[in-house]
Amino acid sequence: MTKIRVPHEPHTMQPAVPAKRASRQLPVLPLVRCARCGLPETYETIEFDAQGVCNICRQKEFKDAQIDWTARKSQLDELVESYRGKHEYDCIIPFSGGKDSTFTLNYLVKEYRIKPLVVQFDHGFMRPNLLANNERTFRKLGVDVLRFTPNWRVVKRVMLEALVRKGDFCWHCHTGIFSYPMHVALKFQTPLIIWGEPSSEYTAYYDYKDDVIEEVDETRFNRFVNLGITAEDMAGMIASDFTFDPRDLTPFTYPNVRDLRRLKYRSVCLGSFIPWDVKKNAELIRQELGWQGDRVENMPHDLYPYEKIECWMQGVRDYIKYLKRGYGRVTQMTALDLRGGRIGKAEADRLIAEYEGRRPPSLDLFLEYVGLTEAEFNEIVQKTAVAPFEPDFDAIRPGDKTPDFDRWYRER
Numbered sequence: 001m002t003k004i005r006v007p008h009e010p011h012t013m014q015p016a017v018p019a020k021r022a023s024r025q026l027p028v029l030p031l032v033r034c035a036r037c038g039l040p041e042t043y044e045t046i047e048f049d050a051q052g053v054c055n056i057c058r059q060k061e062f063k064d065a066q067i068d069w070t071a072r073k074s075q076l077d078e079l080v081e082s083y084r085g086k087h088e089y090d091c092i093i094p095f096s097g098g099k100d101s102t103f104t105l106n107y108l109v110k111e112y113r114i115k116p117l118v119v120q121f122d123h124g125f126m127r128p129n130l131l132a133n134n135e136r137t138f139r140k141l142g143v144d145v146l147r148f149t150p151n152w153r154v155v156k157r158v159m160l161e162a163l164v165r166k167g168d169f170c171w172h173c174h175t176g177i178f179s180y181p182m183h184v185a186l187k188f189q190t191p192l193i194i195w196g197e198p199s200s201e202y203t204a205y206y207d208y209k210d211d212v213i214e215e216v217d218e219t220r221f222n223r224f225v226n227l228g229i230t231a232e233d234m235a236g237m238i239a240s241d242f243t244f245d246p247r248d249l250t251p252f253t254y255p256n257v258r259d260l261r262r263l264k265y266r267s268v269c270l271g272s273f274i275p276w277d278v279k280k281n282a283e284l285i286r287q288e289l290g291w292q293g294d295r296v297e298n299m300p301h302d303l304y305p306y307e308k309i310e311c312w313m314q315g316v317r318d319y320i321k322y323l324k325r326g327y328g329r330v331t332q333m334t335a336l337d338l339r340g341g342r343i344g345k346a347e348a349d350r351l352i353a354e355y356e357g358r359r360p361p362s363l364d365l366f367l368e369y370v371g372l373t374e375a376e377f378n379e380i381v382q383k384t385a386v387a388p389f390e391p392d393f394d395a396i397r398p399g400d401k402t403p404d405f406d407r408w409y410r411e412r
């Protein structure tokens with residue numbers, strides 16, 4: 001395993017990429033790509049068929065043509081009715097405040113007059129516009145809300161550990177988001193948990209073709225949420241240089257499955273029961289709740305104002321993905337639109353060339369939080385690059401700040 005050096009004093013910020021490189025064009029990355037949506041071979045779970053079309057595009061064809069959405073909707077009706085009025089709440093709705101969870105909450109409250117407990121796991125980077133959206137949504141819909149924020153000292157340390165081990169610092173957020181609501185389900189003895197979009201929209205871990213409802217359970221948690229690192233593993237990894245109470249990691253631990261089974265829990269995604277169209281969903285919550293999109297670092301705002309507005313570290317996450325895998329969020333978004341026939345290939349390529357491969361200004365904050373220099377950060381990320389992609393740090397150009405940049409938390 002990589003030896004981790006944990007700096008005790010934060011290092012001074014590194015200068016941004018020198019301006020002389022700013023105009024340099026990105027080289028065309030020599031990766032095999034889906035003939036339809038452009039996703040590259042370094043994408044998680046991707047496979048290409050004889051026509052060069054990826055399995056995620058094929059899932060979409062299946063979803064559009066062969067899923068009986070009327071039957072699926074009836075299944076949801078039955079599910080909701082079978083749990084209604086029997087517990088402290090009809091269901092738990094895990095809620096980030098992004099377009100998917102906001103749509104889910106809005107839909108369930110209006111379509112079913114359900115009484116939910118909204119559970120929000122605070123990852124530490126909620127942006128001002130998101131908080132304003134949340135408050136508006138909760139007031140307009142009239143719902144009970146539970147918000148949980150884990151220990152920031154612990155969050156910083158495990159972000160560094162996950163970055164070094166896996167090149168992915170979001171371990172605390174992803175494990176917390178998916179495990180904390182399950183703890184709440186047990187505490188409130190509320191067995192039905194309803195999430196938003198199913199993972200089969202984006203990856204092939206689960207397949208629409210299997211025609212089973214994807215359960216958001218421990219199997220799924222261990223398959224692709226926790227990066228193969230349990231909270232117990234994490235405790236062992238940080239124990240030599242970090243003082244903490246073992247209970248500090250409880251919010252990132254999946255609860256005992258026997259307890260969940262005893263509760264007769266069901267943990268499902270609304271998007272398994274009704275067709276999921278992010279653009280339509282975002283427009284609907286804008287109209288009905290006044291939900292506002294936001295600028296996100298290195299994303300074309302005019303086209304995707306609703307995407308990943310939850311977290312001010314999103315720019316760093318996307319940047320790391322680019323350095324590891326040779327693509328970023330723009331590629332993912334244009335892939336969805338290419339699949340849906342809403343954009344042309346030339347326009348997608350233009351957007352990718354313009355917006356990807358830029359250094360997000362939020363990287364300065366991230367380095368401050370975890371106590372790394374940029375050179376150390378680059379070295380760590382380079383080690384986790386997914387072959388055949390290799391990052392070219394000299395080709396990186398500076399990205400633009402978002403308007404709320406100065407309001408994000410600083411350590412000093």
Ligand SMILES: [Zn+2]
Pocket residue numbers: 034035036037038039053054055056057
């Ligand atoms: Zn594809």
